[in-house]
Amino acid sequence: xxxxxxxxxxxxxxxxxxxxxxVTPVLVLLTLLAALGVVPDALTYDGVRxxxxxxxxxxxxxxxxxxxxWSSAHRLRITCYDLGVRKDVxxxxxxxxxxxAGAVATLIxxxxx
Amino acid sequence: MSERQVELEVLRYNPETDSEPRFQRYSVSCxxxxxxxxxxxxxxxxxxxxxxxxxxCHMAVCGSCGMMINGEPKLACKSFLRDHxxxxxxxxxxxxxxxxxxxxxxxxxxxxxxxxxxxxxxxxAKSVEEGEYLQTPAELKRYKQYTLCINCMLCxxxxxxxxxxxxxxxxxxxxxxxxxxxxxxxxxxxxRQEEIAAGEGVWDCSFTGACSEVCPEHVDPASALQQVKIxxxxxxxxxxxxPWLKK
Amino acid sequence: xxxxxxxxxxxxxxxxxxxxxxxxxxxxxxTCIFIGAYTVLVLVGIMRVAEGPAAYAAFLQALQTPAxxxxxxxxxxxxxxxxxxxxxxxxxxxxxxxxxxxxxDGVIAGAHYAAWLVLTLAVLILAGAF
Numbered sequence: 001x002x003x004x005x006x007x008x009x010x011x012x013x014x015x016x017x018x019x020x021x022x023v024t025p026v027l028v029l030l031t032l033l034a035a036l037g038v039v040p041d042a043l044t045y046d047g048v049r050x051x052x053x054x055x056x057x058x059x060x061x062x063x064x065x066x067x068x069x070w071s072s073a074h075r076l077r078i079t080c081y082d083l084g085v086r087k088d089v090x091x092x093x094x095x096x097x098x099x100x101a102g103a104v105a106t107l108i109x110x111x112x113x
Numbered sequence: 114m115s116e117r118q119v120e121l122e123v124l125r126y127n128p129e130t131d132s133e134p135r136f137q138r139y140s141v142s143c144x145x146x147x148x149x150x151x152x153x154x155x156x157x158x159x160x161x162x163x164x165x166x167x168x169x170c171h172m173a174v175c176g177s178c179g180m181m182i183n184g185e186p187k188l189a190c191k192s193f194l195r196d197h198x199x200x201x202x203x204x205x206x207x208x209x210x211x212x213x214x215x216x217x218x219x220x221x222x223x224x225x226x227x228x229x230x231x232x233x234x235x236x237x238a239k240s241v242e243e244g245e246y247l248q249t250p251a252e253l254k255r256y257k258q259y260t261l262c263i264n265c266m267l268c269x270x271x272x273x274x275x276x277x278x279x280x281x282x283x284x285x286x287x288x289x290x291x292x293x294x295x296x297x298x299x300x301x302x303x304x305r306q307e308e309i310a311a312g313e314g315v316w317d318c319s320f321t322g323a324c325s326e327v328c329p330e331h332v333d334p335a336s337a338l339q340q341v342k343i344x345x346x347x348x349x350x351x352x353x354x355x356p357w358l359k360k
Numbered sequence: 361x362x363x364x365x366x367x368x369x370x371x372x373x374x375x376x377x378x379x380x381x382x383x384x385x386x387x388x389x390x391t392c393i394f395i396g397a398y399t400v401l402v403l404v405g406i407m408r409v410a411e412g413p414a415a416y417a418a419f420l421q422a423l424q425t426p427a428x429x430x431x432x433x434x435x436x437x438x439x440x441x442x443x444x445x446x447x448x449x450x451x452x453x454x455x456x457x458x459x460x461x462x463x464x465d466g467v468i469a470g471a472h473y474a475a476w477l478v479l480t481l482a483v484l485i486l487a488g489a490f
Contacts, residue, residue: 001311007349010316010342020395021446021472024439026480028398030487031405032432035423041488045416048409061406065399072396078319079389081277084372106403112410128364184378210365218365251460273382276370320449321385339453 009074009096016071023064052113062110066103073099119143119152119194123164124204126211134211136202137161143194149201150178150189153215166215173329176265179206180215186270186327206270208279222266225282228308229290234301252297259292259337261330268324268334274317281317282309284324284334291337294344310345318342391442398435447472 034043041047051057073095080091119141126134139156147155150168157164168178171190178189181204183197194201209217235246268284269275275283290305309315315338324334351358376382408419422428451468484490 001307001313003306003310003345003349004312004314004316005349006316007346011346011350014343014346017442017446020439021443022476022479023483024395024398025436025443026483027402028432028436028439029480029484030489031401031423032429032436033489034420035429035432037424039420040484043420043487045409045413047488048406048416052406052409065403068395068399072392072399075389075392076396079386079392082273082319082376082386082389086372102400102403106406109403109407109410113406126366128366129362131366134366134368207368208370210367212363212365251457254460254462255457273375273385276375277372319385319389321382322449323379323381323385325452326381333452336452336455339449340455343453 009092012067012070013074014071016067016069016074019064019067020071024068027064049113052110058110058113062103062106065106066099069099069102070096115145116142117145117194120200121152121156122200122202123153123156123215124211125164125214126205127163128213145195147194148190149180149182149187149192149194149197149203152194152201153189153203164215165213174263176263179265179267179270180204181207181270186267188265188267188329191329206266208270208272208276209266217266219266221279222264222269222283222286225286226264226289229282229286229305230301230308231286231289231293233293233296233299234304235298236300246298248297255297256292256295258332259288259295262289262292262328262332262334263330265329267327267329271323271327273321273323274319278317280313282314284318284338287315287318287341288332288334288337291341294341306345306348309341310348315341315345387441388445391438391445394435394438395442397431398439401431443476447476 030040030043033040042051052061077088077092077095081088085091121139121141122136123139124134125131125137139160141152141155141160143152143155150171153164153166153168166178166180166189168190169175170177173188173191176188179186180189181187181202182189182192183202184204186206189203203215205211205215205217209219209221212218233246239246262285264285266285272281272284275281287309290309293299294302294305318335318338320335320339322335325332325336328334376386405416405419408415447469450472451463451465454468456463456468
């Protein structure tokens with residue numbers, strides 16, 4: 001049997017799973033503070049612009065968003081199968097396209113900041 | 114020695130007369146220190162000689178007496194009655210077709226095991242005169258835990274993905290492939306990858322981890338499968354993004 | 361004697377109620393829904409920043425609704441569960457052998473927890489949350 005090309009989708013999933021494990025909780029803490037009315041310096045308008053104004057900030061933000069979306073999409077695909085949705089090719093197409101669309105949107109919006 | 118009246122609820126299926134399996138209740142007097150296999154033997158000897166099940170060693174080595182005990186895949190010879198108060202429900206291993214009573218059809222697993230070439234394929238074949246294939250203790254340690262697999266198939270009964278995707282090669286066979294791939298004397302990895310890194314191979318695993326939780330020999334198949342995924346991913350990216358590395 | 365093997369069907373949906381370990385697994389897998397949804401929220405926030413101060417102020421205002429706070433609490437729980445399960449499984453995906461011994465799982469997972477804690481505190485401090 002031929003070697004599978006699953007590593008194309010699994011590689012970014014594993015990378016994204018690791019990234020989200022490390023950074024999603026602290027990002028949530030920051031926006032939760034903002035949600036509670038205590039906006040941290042970095043989440044003020046000027047704070048965000050300053051962070052994303054630097055190419056390194058843009059690169060970090062793009063990496064986190066793109067990989068988080070991809071790993072979520074891949075896991076959602078597996079979850080759909082586990083929940084009895086057997087149209088795997090359809091599900092895979094939809095979730096991966098959504099993740100790539102999100103990544104492209106991130107690139108475009110970051111270029112405008 | 115204390116006796117206990119044990120209620121066994123055993124799934125029965127006779128292919129010659131039954132259209133589907135049904136539970137049969139046996140009430141037998143057992144010694145408290147017995148295992149479920151002892152109770153089944155007692156039923157067969159004193160109550161119902163038609164009850165069919167596999168067993169051989171009675172010491173968790175042969176891997177024959179795997180069955181669902183109160184819904185959990187277990188070796189009947191390793192499941193003490195004292196750990197199972199109340200009615201004990203005994204069923205054949207999940208996910209396998211039932212041949213008769215507690216006997217399952219294991220052809221699928223046997224074929225998959227053969228497919229992964231679970232034997233040493235030497236890098237360079239040596240004649241007997243040239244001596245042994247030597248290995249350091251550290252090289253042995255690298256794969257030793259996977260040699261403890263007794264092919265009892267409890268991991269297949271626990272693995273939800275095998276239940277959902279019957280073509281999946283599954284935990285024990287892929288772990289066994291990994292065992293040989295990790296062996297310093299072996300050179301057969303490329304041939305095994307054709308099976309375990311292919312369509313029905315390791316990618317159907319979603320790391321539920323159930324295989325490792327039920328393994329009676331404390332092998333960690335889930336760990337082997339994740340390592341296979343990572344190595345196969347590295348292989349793939351090396352081959353497709355860095356083609357100049359190709360030999 | 362004729363053979364007539366009987367195959368018991370695996371339920372398509374209900375299988376994960378068979379044992380708590382499958383429920384724990386499904387809980388781990390559905391974390392992706394919350395992490396994915398939260399990532400979209402972050403993306404929307406950045407879009408609002410690109411649109412200017414007024415749009416971003418409205419975004420911050422919308423964050424303060426009870427629904428948003430509830431969403432954040434949920435995401436915090438699920439994403440932390442993802443982190444914990446991920447770090448606990450890491451030693452098994454990436455075992456480290458030194459000589460004849462494997463580094464204990466607890467050491468590898470522990471190193472990840474320590475890095476996680478340091479990173480979290482560093483981000484909170486750098487972001488001016490304290």
